[in-house]
Amino acid sequence: MSDFNLTDLHGFGLIASAGGLSPAARRFGVPKATLSRALHRLETAAGAPLFDRVGRGLRLTPLGESLLPAAEKALTLLSTAEEAVRIGQSEPSGRLRIAASALSGQKLLAPVLARLAERYPAVSVTIDTP
Template identity: 40%
Template sequence: MDLLALADFTLVARHGGFGRAARAAKRPKATLSRRVGELEASLGVRLFERGSHALKLTEEGRALYARTESLLTELDEATSAVASGGDVPRGRLRVSAPLLFSQMALGKIAAQFVLRHPQVQLEITTEDRAVDMVEEGYDLVIRVNPKVDERLVGRVLLRDRLVVVAHPELKLPAGNEAVPAVVRPANDGTAWELATPRGDRRVSITPVLKLASLIMIRDATRAGVGAALLPYSLVASDLQTGGLVAWGDAKGSPIEIWALYPSRRLLSARVSAFLEYLKASFPTGLAEELAAIGAA
């Protein structure tokens, strides 16, 4: 495959048209059009839908662009690093991370990272679904308790745990009566299995409020609506000040937060730098470190 034609295709896809790509690269529009046409002919597929007023990637074009953009960027970084005699992190860095972790920590971490590495254009999107980082063009993903994926490797950033908490005025019943609970909409459980200082026990619950956000659930629990099952890192400061009390740890509910990247790809300088900064932000990997960043 012609690497130069592939680079021209990526240039056109990035700028959304032959004219804009030609102006950005200061190259003839006809040359770009010809080379992309030759690439399509060699692959036997159409990469662009050419309308009278718009140029759109086909499904095959989107799939190719998702793979080539990051690879060509890494190639450009490698040659620039060799030419400059160093390996300075630079270029676009796309990261996908879960909502709660992002809200608690990533705003502060991202700000300090770009101050340290001003040549990196960092972009963080927050969503709890397991994105396909290869198909969707992410350099790094942060996931909670990820499923095994042979395409990805990574490291554990930190470990957390789930605790049942309540307002101090709401007491853990001595008997089997159900307690009011604040839960997520998808929760259809009727009890929590807890490890308490007095031993294991089962606590029956009656959901009285369903909220999509864990931060919303914590706020409702602070108001005394009911008990809730929440990450320790999210409620650590409330437990320290007495705003909430812990009834016990949920049994069998470890939380591991991982940073993952494609196993077949050599790490670029920007990804390596961000991984090292994440590791430095959580040196012991304990929930208390996430709680401290969230409370700062």
């Protein structure tokens, strides 16, 4: 099964959790055609169906059941990666406490901290002098 990718497993997991292509498309905002192609690639690579088509929905086959844990791991990995990227792209915020002498604070840190405050207004800086 090397003719699919993590995105295909992701689509499979979405379909499985929603119980069908249309419900997954509506719930997760992914085009139905995208999910259908991902499922087709997985089923082609597996050489067997992953879902039984029942009425207007889908039910996992035994092969689909065995693949589901890997798909769930793929969903978790993608979610973790998206969160890491989101955090990495966000601006710094919070409180920054610096211990420095009064002279160092005035002469060295003040200009740097002024630029920091200008660039990252969500950062609150406090200089503690002994």
